Amino acid sequence: MLKVEEMAFSYRRNEYLLNKINFEITPGGVYGLLGKNGSGKSTLLYLMTGLMFPHIGTITIDGIPAGKRLPQTMQNIYLLPEEYDLPAVSIERYVKNNAPFYPMFNREQFDNFLQIFELPQVKDLSQYSMGQKKKFLVSFALATNTPLLFMDEPTNGLDIPSKSQFRKAIALGMSDERSIIISTHQVRDLESMIDRVLVLHDNSIMLNESVMRIADKMEFVRTTSKEDLQGCIYSTFTPQGFVGVRPNVDGVDSLVDLEVLFNSIITNPDVVKSLFV
Amino acid sequence: MENQIFSLGRFTAYLKKYLSENRSIRLQFIILTGVFSALLAISGGSMNFFNLTAAMFIFAIVLASSFSAYFSTRANKIKFMLTPVSQLEKFLAMVLHLYVVVPVMFVVVLFIAQYVAILITALFTLSMPRFTMPFAGIEINKDLLLPYFISYFSASAFYLMGATLFTRHSFLKTTGLSIALGFITSMVVAISGTMQIINVAAMENLAQLNDFGLSHYLTVANVVSVIMILLFLFIGYMRVSEMETNETRK
Structure with missing residues (x-):
């Protein structure tokens, strides 16, 4: 569906933010795109959606370069950006203006998502708070039923009940034909939903594995005794005790x-890389 | 498969969305009607077309500059760029707005304003309103219509191009650019004109300049203006289609 091949991108000449990136997004699954601040997560999302152009390599959606921004490609993708705004129009008008461009948009689903997020009916979308605007856009994005849905830090600005509503909405909006790519640094909010993990580190994809394979190769330890952390490649102390991870040899x-x-x-x-070779 | 460059159905849907999201034009319509009504009432119902259209001219270039709002913030840019219509259709909607919607709106405004002015005059003079033929009091010099429309279209195209080049303070920056370009152009014209006078004088046939000069220069100026309009629109379109969320150096 989406293929990134030998892709490199830089904001400054010869200083690559992303280098030799290779991966594929296949239908069905929630992808967690993780990385430190400034590692290029949002940039990668913009590149995948054709909002920026790779300097080396290619990014294709169903074989067509994303950067061409063809209507046929654009109606199969939806990006929920980190920064957003809504026009001063009614919900009805917003749907009338935007839904025709997404052939698989489902009004019934959209109303259902609005209900899940407990969004009040307003005459003008600009009356919504920032959190409510985000929930409205998440509802619209999910109802478009685009095969590729990108979300940049979707839980930023959401309160605690909204985060569980968000997880419920994602679960309902997921299908075998659809992939949701979520860029986040708030891993706790989305931990239970992610099927596959993409980790951006040192300008490249350091890890691209399914959660099942990670659980197969790595053992995550939670303990109150420091002695139980033997063999851990990483461990730390938390108020609940020690947490760590080691190769899953047993x-x-x-x-x-x-x-x-x-x-x-x-x-x-x-060390982590060597576990997945 | 639907055409990826232009599809009438897709374009119509986008135009509807575009006009709906630029609803402030209705408010501008009401304001313009009010201003023209007042002007017509004050001037006794008779006004020069070109004085009236000066307002449309300013309105159009300000509106053309306001298109930069689509690119001024990252959120707006993303929304604009990811709408599933072709870049040509997006740009065409802007051009159509400037070249068709605004002039049509202007004619309608004048039509309404004329009758509102008659009613205002009747109200203030406490007399019966005397309705006339539409646009009866508007004086138009037909010889100036072509240059007027050419300058309207070129100025709108120039400011539209400016909106795609300068995403912040577009109006001021485009005005600055136009002054700079105007200065350069006048220098080139002055130098080439001087050269021609020298050449003609050298041929000792100064009369040739007067006979040949004005109409020849007007035709050339019109052709050059049309080429410039197309060039401005082309630059604007290329800029829209090559735009990136975060502009980068390649």
Whole structure:
């Protein structure tokens, strides 16, 4: 569906923010795009949606370069950006103006998502608070049913109840034909939903693995005793006790802790990489 | 498969969205009607077309500059760029707005304003309103219509191009650019004119300049203006289609 091949991109001459990026997004699954601040997560999203052009390599959606921004390509993707605004029009008018461009838009689903987010009916969308605007846009984005849905920090600005509403909406909006790519640094908010993890580190994709394979290769430890952390490639102390991760040599079944995984990649990239060769 | 450059159905849907999101034009319509009504009432119902259209001229270039709002913030840019219509259709909607919607709106405004002015005059003079034929009091010099429309279209195209080049303070920056270009052009024209006078004088046939000069220069100026309009629109279109969310150096 979406293919990134040997892609490189820089804001400054010869100083690559992203270099030799290769990966593929296939239908069905929630992809978590993780990375430190300034690692290029948003830039990668913009490149994948054709909002910027790679300097080397290609990014194609169904075989067509994303940068061409053909209507046929654009009606199959939807990007929910981190910064957003809504026009001063009614919900009805917004749907009338924007839904015709998305052939698979489903009004019934849209109303259902508005209900999940408990959004009040307003005459003018500009009356919504920032959080409500985001929830409205998430509802619209999910109802477009585009095969590719990109979200840049979707839980930023959402209160605690809204985050669980968000997870519910994503679960309902997911299908086998659709992939949702979520760029975030708030891993705790989305941990339970992510099927595949893409980690951006040191200008390239350091890890591109399914959560199942990660659980297969790595053992995540939660303990109150420091002695239990033997063999860990990364560990830290939290108010609840110690957490750590080590190679899963004994085939132990453990829940993937994305924060610990991410920190282990930052601190020991080569060790983590070698586990997935 | 639907044409990816232009499809009437897609363009119509986009135009509807575009006009709906630029609803402030209705408010501008009411303001313009009010201003023209007052002007017509004060001037006794008779006014020069070109004085009246000066307002349309200013309105059009300000409106053309306001298109920069689509590119002024990242959120607006993303919204604009990701709407699933072709870049040509997006640009065409802007051009159509300037070249068709604004002039049509202007004619309608004048039509309404004329009758409102008659009613205002009747109200202030406490007499019966005397309705006339539409546009009866508007004086038009037909010889100046072509240059007027050419300058209207070229100025709108220039400010539209400016809106795509300068995403902030577009009106001021485009005005600055036009002054700079005007200065350069006048220098070139002055130098080439002087050269021609020298050549003609050298041929000792100064009368040739007067006979040949004015109509020849007007035709050339009109042709050059049309080429410039197309060039400005082309630059604007290219800029829209090559635009990136975060502009980068390649």
